[in-house]
Amino acid sequence: MKKLFSxxxxxxxxxxxxxxxxxxxxxxxxxxxxxxGPVKTRFMGQELTIGATISELLSGLFISAVKLFINPIIFLTITLGIVSMGDLKKVGKVGAKALLYFEVVTTVALIIGIVVANVIRPGDGVMTEQLKGGDISKYTKGATEFSWLKFFLDNVTLQVLVFAIVLGIILSRYSGREQVVALMTRISKYIFWGLHKVMLLAPIGAFGGMAFTIGKYGLGTLLPLAKLMGTVYTTMAVFIFGGLGLIMRSYNISLWGFLKYIREELLIVLGTSSSEAALPSLMEKLERMGCAKSVVGLVVPAGYSFNLDGTTIYLSMATIFLAQVFNVHLDMNQLLTIIGILMVTSKGAAGVTGSGFVVLASTLTAIKVIPVEGLALLLGVDRFMSEARSITNFIGNGVATVWLANNEKAFDRQKMAYAFGNVTESEDIKKDNLDPLPE
Structure with missing residues (x-):
């Protein structure tokens, strides 16, 4: 009982x-x-938001605190990883493989979403009279303003990724890099020590996130669009246990064992509806289970911007759903157009304010056959579906890192076996790391 409460x-x-x-x-x-009203500010390249209500405040403070660690951890992990890798050709090879993997897997997710939405047809029977009470102007405006330059300028994580890669390449050629690496390694230990302390506040953040979602939208808002929600959740479950499960099985690794290993992070993502809240912790756990630091440092940050499996599934299903609501028949050319547009625009979902809604608005605007006003139908349930999106994105990036580490022969299976067999012990190790660091 004592172990349970701890x-x-x-x-x-x-x-x-x-x-x-x-x-x-x-x-x-x-x-x-x-x-x-909500308070927004920027610190260390991250936009921090403190909500106006009690529940938003609790959730926002926790997420904002974790966000402060994301860019420093990404910067240090990537830079140290490239320096330790030594061979710059290998860095380019891993990066190219990662981008190819992201495009293939997200395209598969996109096609799965379209196929399932056309088979189950969750939009049939939904009345357009329910289009009320939603301000979609900010999303349609964001859709017209989207550009790849804006995507890069708004996405600080991507900027840190590029800067860290450049610095890592420079340091790998610098003769006196040992002292710099030693200093950065020590700073990294302090940052992870601080992160562990902040993660102890995860229950407060999860409580606030759930209280706000249910309090604002209510369980009753789910009923009119229950079929769509059920379809989205089922599709994402099939993708995780089917598609991602097969990817893990290609290297004889148990997906279920991996999910059990990161269960703490999954619950945090579920409670806060934010994959950012557990991103630094995921990077640490992937290293602990045997993935090389250099691979983790390159794949996870890049995946956060380009490997959004859950978002891709949602965008494709939401597009087909709205077509069904308005009785718009999409021929094969239009379906291929949707796939082509989403293959590009879905990559910008992490870096645009409004996330999936802005990308969805830009897709509908480009197709020009589905009314953009249909977005108002999804406003009430989007928060409930964002949890499924975030969890799928989160698991997808973890699986991508494990797969690429194995593919590059940069994976320690003994570490994985120990980590999977001692999940509770690894949590105890995390607590032990909270002790004061030695001077």
């Missing part, structure tokens, strides 16, 4: 349950305003 996974799961109960039975408390 387990972070237990507390995150408990907090999610309590958040659902509070949001459902006492939404007045969950949505109690404490500020005049």
């Amino acid at each position: 387990n972070l996974t237990f507390w995150v799961l408990t907090s999610i349950t309590l958040g659902i109960l509070l949001g459902h039975f006492r939404p007045d408390i969950a949505l109690q305003p404490i500020l005049d």
